[in-house]
Each structure stands twice: as structure tokens, then as C-alpha cells.
Amino acid sequence: MGQGCTWIEHYRALQRAVLVCLCLCLCLALPAWAQPIQPQQLVSAARQQVGVTLGYDPVYRRLDYPGGDVPLATGVCTDVLIRALRAQGLDLQQAVHEDMRAHFSAYPQSWGLKRPDRNIDHRRVPNLMTWLRRQGLARPSSAAASAYLAGDVVTWDLGNGLSHIGIVSDRRTAQGVPLILHNIGRGTREEDILFAFKVTGHYRFASR
Structure with missing residues (x-):
């Protein structure tokens, strides 16, 4: 009887260990945020910055x-x-920093850094492009306005080595082109610039 109980205890302990391992694997496979990102809330949160963020300042700051x-x-x-x-509870500063700590070589090596810098890494467009792609959020770039939905994230090449990023609005021009919520130098604005520059990336948080 004693040996039988011991065997059962070992079996149950093994079951618990397997369950813990499965939970850990599941957690590692999940995105770096707890809840799904809601596109309309993303648009609303960006629009709330219009009239509040009035300037543009690329100076390096300790955060x-x-x-x-x-x-x-x-x-x-x-x-x-x-x-x-x-x-919506997703801190890109933390998410990008943690991913760069674990996979530094996967990110652009354009700034001469030998290790992640949590003050600036998440504020660089090429790093965000890499992080978004690594999260499986990349979508095909398209010349069709209908391909871009409210809450999508778009990146552009402005020329002269400059990159740009913005959020697709739920408002469109009379021609059906979605406006973009962005800050290109004059504070956060909602403007018709989707096809003003070369699109280099298209990302979507939610499946539709």
C-alpha cells in the first residue's frame, strides 16, 4: 500500500511539472501585452494628443x-x-527593451550601440518596425487605400535616411484615403499623408 501511494504521488508531481512547463511555454508564445489592442481605442488615444502635443523635439533624454x-x-x-x-496597457519602452535584451542582434545596428538603451530604443522607427514584425503584426504594403484600416500602423521613408511612423485614422478624405495621426514636426496632427511618402511598413494589432 505504501509503495502504491508513493507511485501515485510521483505521478501527480510529474503531472504538475508538465502543466507548469506547458503554462510557461504558452506565456512565452503570447504577445508582450495582456489584452488585445482595440483599433478604435488606439485611434481615439492618438487623436487625444492633437492640440496637446504641439511641438517636435528629437533630443536624447533620460527616461x-x-x-x-x-x-x-x-x-x-x-x-x-x-x-x-x-x-491600453502596452508599454513599448518595456516591450522593445526586453526583446532587444534577449535578441539584440535581430535589431538594426545603425547607432553604434553595443547593448540596448531603454531611453531611446523604443523611440526609433527602425526598432519599432523590427519589434512589430517580430510580433507577427506585419501586413503587406499596398497602394490601395482600402487596404489600410483604422488603427493600423504605417511607416514611411522620408528620404535622406529619415523614417516616419503613424496611426491610420477612422476618418477618410473625399477620395476614400484614410487620414494619418502622426507628428512629423509640428506636433500631433491628423492629416492626409498616407501616400505622400514611400510606405515601408504596414502593421495591424487585431485580426479582422
Whole structure:
């Protein structure tokens, strides 16, 4: 009887160990945020920055971590997305930093860094493009306005080595082209610039 109980205890312990391993594997496979990103909420959070973020300032700043931000009155193009996603619980500063710590060589080596820098990495468009792609969020780029849905994220090549990022609005022009919520130098605005520059990336958080 004693040996039987011991065998059962070992079997149950093994079951618990397997269950823990499965849970860990599942957690590692999940995206870096707890809840699905809602496209309309992303658009609304970005639009709330219009008239609030009035300037553009690319100066390097030391930030708190996690949740670090520059003054709300200013920022760069990436800050529009960073702030809008934080409203839904996704901190790109932390998400990008943790992924870069684990997979530094997977990210662009364009700034001469030998290790991640949590003050600036998430504020660089090429890094966000890499992170978005690594999360499985990349979509085909298209010349058709109908391919871009509210809440999508788009990146552009402005020329002269400059990249840009913005959020697709739920508002469209009379020709059906969606507006973009972005900060290209004059604060956060909602403008018709989707096809003004070369599109280099198209990303979507939600399956539709």
C-alpha cells in the first residue's frame, strides 16, 4: 500500500511539472501585452494628443523605466504610437527593451550601440518596425487605400535616411484615403499623408 501511494504521488508531481512547463511555454508564445489592442481605442488615444502635443523635439533624454515619457507637449513621431498604446496597457519602452535584451542582434545596428538603451530604443522607427514584425503584426504594403484600416500602423521613408511612423485614422478624405495621426514636426496632427511618402511598413494589432 505504501509503495502504491508513493507511485501515485510521483505521478501527480510529474503531472504538475508538465502543466507548469506547458503554462510557461504558452506565456512565452503570447504577445508582450495582456489584452488585445482595440483599433478604435488606439485611434481615439492618438487623436487625444492633437492640440496637446504641439511641438517636435528629437533630443536624447533620460527616461524613467518602465513608463518613461518626454513632456506631453512635445515628442517625435514614435511618441504618438507609444502614448496611444500605453492607454491600453502596452508599454513599448518595456516591450522593445526586453526583446532587444534577449535578441539584440535581430535589431538594426545603425547607432553604434553595443547593448540596448531603454531611453531611446523604443523611440526609433527602425526598432519599432523590427519589434512589430517580430510580433507577427506585419501586413503587406499596398497602394490601395482600402487596404489600410483604422488603427493600423504605417511607416514611411522620408528620404535622406529619415523614417516616419503613424496611426491610420477612422476618418477618410473625399477620395476614400484614410487620414494619418502622426507628428512629423509640428506636433500631433491628423492629416492626409498616407501616400505622400514611400510606405515601408504596414502593421495591424487585431485580426479582422
